[in-house]
Amino acid sequence: MNTAKGTTSQRPNIPNELLPDLPHGPLSEYRRRASFNWKEMVFFLDDEELIQFKKEIFSALENDPLFHRHPGQDLSMEKYRELTFRRCKRIFEYNFLTLQQTLEKPQKVLALINCLGMYDWSLGAKYFLNTQVFSGAVGNAGSERHSQFLNQVQTMEIFGCFALTELSHGSNTKAVRTTATFDASTKGFILNSPDFEAAKFWVGNMGKTATHAVVYAQLYTSDGKCHGLHSFVVQIRDPQTLLPMPGVMVGDIGKKLGQNGLDNGFAMFHNVRIPQENLLNRTGEITSSGTYTSAYKDPKQRLGASLGTLSSGRVSIMSMAVVNLKLAISIAIRFSATRRQFGPTEDEEIPVLEYQLQQWRLIPYLAAAYALDYFSKTFFMNLVELQIGIFMKDKSQRQAELGKEIHALSCAGKPLASWTAQHGAQECREACGGHGYLAMNRLGDIRSDNDPNCTYEGDNNVLLQQTSNYLLSLVHLVHEDKAHIESPLGSINFLIDFKDILGHKFTASSVEECLDPKVSLAAYKWLVCYLLRESYLKLQQEKKNRNNDFNARNNCQVYYCRSLALAFIEHAVLERFHDYTHDFSTPSSLQPVLKKLCALYGLWSLSKHLTVLYQGGYCLGQLPARIVQDAILELCAQLKDEAVALVDVIAPPDFILNSPIAKADGELYKNLWSAVLQGEKVLERASWWEEFCSNKPVIGPLKSQL
Incomplete structure (x- = not known):
């Protein structure tokens, strides 16, 4: 046949x-x-x-004209990032996938990300890091009390990122040095970066656009005991102004070898207070009395579950x-x-x-x-x-x-x-x-x-x-x-x-x-x-x-x-x-x-x-x-x-x-x-054509001065 x-x-x-x-x-x-x-x-x-x-x-x-390209056009990094964000926002407006459709046919999630990536991976990564990586971390590591963050991502009230890597630590995750110390008097956590080497680094979306981050930090209880790496939802910018929250230094790490429509950034925390409820509590929890509890008794298993x-x-x-x-x-x-x-x-x-x-x-x-x-x-x-x-x-x-x-x-x-x-x-x-x-x-x-x-x-x-x-x-x-x-x-x-x-x-x-x-x-x-x-x-x-x-x-x-x-x-x-x-x-x-x-x-x-x-x-x-x-x-x-x-x-x-x-x-x-x-x-002729035509080099004098 x-x-x-x-x-x-x-x-x-x-x-x-x-x-x-x-x-x-x-x-x-x-x-x-x-x-x-x-x-x-x-x-x-x-x-x-x-x-x-x-x-x-x-x-x-x-x-959609917003997605049209212009051959030979070389966008500045700032313009490229603006365009990538506007395109990402438009994807939200199209609402290709409802939550119900995602549950019924999860293959569509992967298909959507891949389709966007085929067009441009800066766009695909930006959308993916917000809707899947940030939301996935909250959904998998959190509980019902964190559902508000998932809803806000869907309506684009907040924009998320995933902050694990630090300037001096990437693969060795258990050596991450950002701390989250429980304050029993206020029933909340205080986030701190001990020094610049502990700055969260390489975080996609953090450079210019993220308002919230899933931040990995060493959890300390009030008695000074460390219970290992845990994840927290931390607001890093005001969604109304995109200005940093008090105590947060956040910025862009600069141009990369590729995917420059995606803003990779860094953040440091100085006595940043977050509610107790922002601890993603699947691997560990703080009781009302300030006691740490976990279903994982082995710290290695707890770290594995956290990651x-x-x-x-x-x-x-x-x-x-x-x-x-x-x-x-x-x-x-x-x-x-x-x-x-x-x-x-x-x-x-x-x-x-x-x-x-x-x-x-x-x-x-x-x-x-x-x-x-x-x-x-x-x-x-x-x-x-x-x-x-x-x-x-x-x-x-x-x-x-x-x-x-x-x-x-x-x-x-x-x-x-x-x-x-x-x-x-x-x-x-x-x-x-x-x-x-x-x-x-x-x-x-x-x-x-x-x-x-x-x-x-x-x-x-x-x-x-x-x-x-x-x-x-x-x-x-x-x-x-x-x-x-x-x-x-x-x-x-x-x-x-x-x-x-x-x-x-x-x-x-x-x-x-x-x-x-x-x-x-x-x-x-x-x-x-x-x-x-x-x-x-x-x-x-x-x-x-x-x-x-x-x-x-x-x-x-x-x-x-x-x-x-x-x-x-x-x-x-x-x-x-x-x-x-x-x-x-x-x-x-x-x-x-x-x-x-x-x-x-x-x-x-x-x-x-x-x-x-x-x-x-x-x-x-x-x-x-x-x-x-x-x-x-x-x-x-x-x-x-x-x-x-x-x-x-x-x-x-x-x-x-x-x-x-x-x-x-x-x-x-x-x-x-x-x-x-x-x-x-x-x-068109070169914009500097006059330099070529009028200023002929004078051979000899400079050489004689050397």
């Missing part, structure tokens, strides 16, 4: 107004070659309600990174399919997508976009399940294990997604040559806007240690013959066969065999087991040598624990995508191309671990490396004709994508030339 025409002939029930046919042009030839109907794929990946929701958002932005909201941030960042990867690869693939250079004869030029090198550079990132997108969507729903359990006060063992597993997966998932997007954006920029370096084609902005994903909510390399710690905590189980190893999401279930898996070898003997994703999955299972064993042995040896747990763990990260965490998350992503693409419910018309994407993602990711596969004895001789590499090239070649249609599935409308070299009509040069000519003052 040929479903390659990009029409609704194979699926007459797909409304054309919902998914309009794509324009004919230079990309049409590649679209005709595709083995599947791109509209059917869209409907398979998202249900009709979600597709309609995204279309509603995109159409609203495109039809629980960070997992939701990391899960969201995974999705944000995938959006950036989708944008970058959409631009690069469409460009590569229309950019013609050289050819078999002097009179013929062919699209650069036909070159093996271009395929090898780009198509694995296309496969990664599909695999990571599916993982991030399903993982988001896993998080929703966890949050429902928290809301329902579920104290079951499964709920506890689910929290640990989501923490471990999110601490590795954010690094994997953000690094893949960062490397992919750079590769896409280079693959588009000089035109990719032109700012109007957006690849530079995508790269810069994705860059902070590698850092905030935890530096990637530091976060990976959380995942490896989780895995190392299971070592005692894998050595027990009848151990029960099972997790709610199944990511560690294969470890029950730990000893057996370590005896396996790479057995594929041909490229054809490697095209089956099961080859990569089997290799990954061995890889995780091997790295878990080696990390544990290295850790034990270091403990003997150093007699210090801190130094021992420090000396086990490179080549051991870090690699273990990455292999673990890559296996988890691949396994989910494999099960999805091979499920009986996946349409037979879509399975072939999806299975190829799965196989390519698996082999491409696995190829980065070939050294360890040989080092540990899983691979022997030249054959395994050769056929893995050849299989990657074969899959790239097979997916080359599918690539444009696969991009059509994930690319937003032209207005949102905002890249002249990547419009859906494929008219690369016409669109680029038109955009250049629309640039501001593009044909």
